[in-house]
Amino acid sequence: MMNSTIKVGYACLNLDLDRGFKTCRFANLTNEKWIELISWNLETLKQMLIYTADHNIQMLRLSSDLIPFATKDKDEVDLNWQVYFQDEFDALKKLIKNLDIRISFHPGQYTVLNSPKEDVVERAIADLDYHADLLALLGGDQSNKMVIHIGGVYGDKDAAIQRFIQVANSLSSKIRRHLIIENDERLFNIEDVLYISQLTHLPVVFDNLHFNILKPENSRSMKTYIELAGQTWTTNDGRQVIHYSQQALGKKPGAHTRTTALDPFIHFIQNELSGPIDIMLEVKDKNRSAEKIQLYLDQDIGAAEKLWARYKYDVMAKSLNIYQAIRNLLKDKEHTDFEAFIQYLETAENLPEDIGNEINAGQHIWGYFKNQATDTERGKFKRNQEKLQNQEISITQFRRYLNQLLKKYPNPYLADSIYFKPFK
Incomplete structure (x- = not known):
């Protein structure tokens, strides 16, 4: 529409x-x-x-x-x-x-x-x-x-x-x-x-x-x-x-x-x-x-779902509450509040980094790779979570490794994600 x-x-x-x-x-x-x-x-x-x-x-x-x-x-x-x-x-x-x-x-x-x-x-x-x-x-x-x-x-x-x-x-x-x-x-x-x-x-x-x-x-x-x-x-x-x-x-x-x-x-x-x-x-x-x-x-619900698919993991990495609120909002396809949807995206974008939420989002993304990944890759991802938790690596480094896995194990759904294309 x-x-x-x-x-x-x-x-x-x-x-x-x-x-x-x-x-x-x-x-x-x-x-x-x-x-x-x-x-x-x-x-x-x-x-x-x-x-x-x-x-x-x-x-x-x-x-x-x-x-x-x-x-x-x-x-x-x-x-x-x-x-x-x-x-x-x-x-x-x-x-x-x-x-x-x-x-x-x-x-x-x-x-x-x-x-x-x-x-x-x-x-x-x-x-x-x-x-x-x-x-x-x-x-x-x-x-x-x-x-x-x-x-x-x-x-x-x-x-x-x-x-x-x-x-x-x-x-x-x-x-x-x-x-x-x-x-x-x-x-x-x-x-x-x-x-x-x-x-x-x-x-x-x-x-x-x-x-x-x-x-x-x-x-x-x-x-x-x-x-x-x-x-x-x-x-x-x-x-x-x-x-x-x-x-x-x-x-x-x-x-x-x-x-x-x-x-x-x-x-x-x-x-x-x-x-x-x-x-x-x-x-x-x-x-x-x-x-x-x-x-x-x-006010197009199809376009909203398409946009959400690109933003969802980046939002999850900032706020699980906002992530869940958007999921619930988009379930009502007949009366979708598009203004609220976009405001949620903007709020999440302006939130500070959160290591706990970042690890949670990373684990969801890891789910796309875990059945293909080698033992070495599984071990490195586990260590990266620990290092991020201890602030031994940055969020950028944490995401960079997941991006390397994405290049090795291509996934069109993830390839379009804002999670891998942060705006600097």
């Missing part, structure tokens, strides 16, 4: 795939190395797309490093990657369409259109051109976006705004159909960006955390600004996109939390939103936050 009113996505990285995007030192780049890197990265993207759809997520911001050094001058490398990998891109295009995932990009901080330096602007345009090409190769239409900030002030904010407007209006239609602009937390507030949108006809992405840090004088409400930003999106631009994040306590303003806490998110959607919208979650634990938030939105 997919919720159609609000959809969430995550950005660039997936914590639970066994592979990530690769690059290399530029000095070591050759045609052969480039082919190897791009081939790996496209396969990684394929797996990320499949994972994303399999977890009921329909938004994904792609890494700008998909094609390493794509816009950098390369004297020794002459590969036409768009032609060379045409078949792979065609397959990805078909996959994205079939999975119905809305892809996007967020070019980096050096993509600055309003710089007073012409060479900086030229490089920024080249970078946007690269991203537009990627979107085209992946089947993106006008609803697939690439978001940028306005840039710097350079001592004269009004002049900087006018430079941005001038450059933005001179961009090719290939770039402009995908380009959207975002309020930031330092220089250009939401009123600035809405003004720029009026003169460039570029859609506006509202960022809640940036707004809370940098509000306009005589600021209107967050809900009003979200609605005003939504008015800049045309039918061809697709559903309005906003960015949502939470401020990390004790960190500099704008620092994102490690996870998206459910309660503040619920308060946000109940008080600040008034219609269908796509929300890009900007958070350190990436797909994990997207999965739990989308689960809350969808």
Whole structure:
């Protein structure tokens, strides 16, 4: 059961795939190395797309490093990657369409259109051109976006705004159909960006955390600004996109939390939103936050049981009481309290390590291996329990040995467990 009113996505990285995007030192780049890197990265993207759809997520911001050094001058490398990998891109295009995932990009901080330096602007345009090409190769239409900030002030904010407007209006239609602009937390507030949108006809992405840090004088409400930003999106631009994040306590303003806490998110959607919208979650634990938030939105018992299968042993290692409470909660499949389920997961995640619970969880996991394990392995696991109890080894070391056994005795159910993939 997919919720159609609000959809969430995550950005660039997936914590639970066994592979990530690769690059290399530029000095070591050759045609052969480039082919190897791009081939790996496209396969990684394929797996990320499949994972994303399999977890009921329909938004994904792609890494700008998909094609390493794509816009950098390369004297020794002459590969036409768009032609060379045409078949792979065609397959990805078909996959994205079939999975119905809305892809996007967020070019980096050096993509600055309003710089007073012409060479900086030229490089920024080249970078946007690269991203537009990627979107085209992946089947993106006008609803697939690439978001940028306005840039710097350079001592004269009004002049900087006018430079941005001038450059933005001179961009090719290939770039402009995908380009959207975002309020930031330092220089250009939401009123600035809405003004720029009026003169460039570029859609506006509202960022809640940036707004809370940098509000306009005589600021209107967050809900009003979200609605005003939504008015800049045309039918061809697709559903309005906003960015949502939470401020990390004790960190500099704008620092994102490690996870998206459910309660503040619920308060946000109940008080600040008034219609269908796509929300890009900007958070350190990436797909994990997207999965739990989308689960809350969808209220899908099958998805809840699937998520619980991944978290159960990690929860058991923190609190047997919470583990049992979740088991009981999920038994009522007709009236499942999804909010309580996710709150239990969040509570367990924030608990300190507990050696007794850790050993108990380890014994449950050992049950998957004990009939295959050698006498030597049985002895080592027994000793590891004693060492952990006596604090002679760490919990990380205790889990590491169980992970070694998992690699020797593969088990798909355990392989997906958060227990073996703690977030650092």
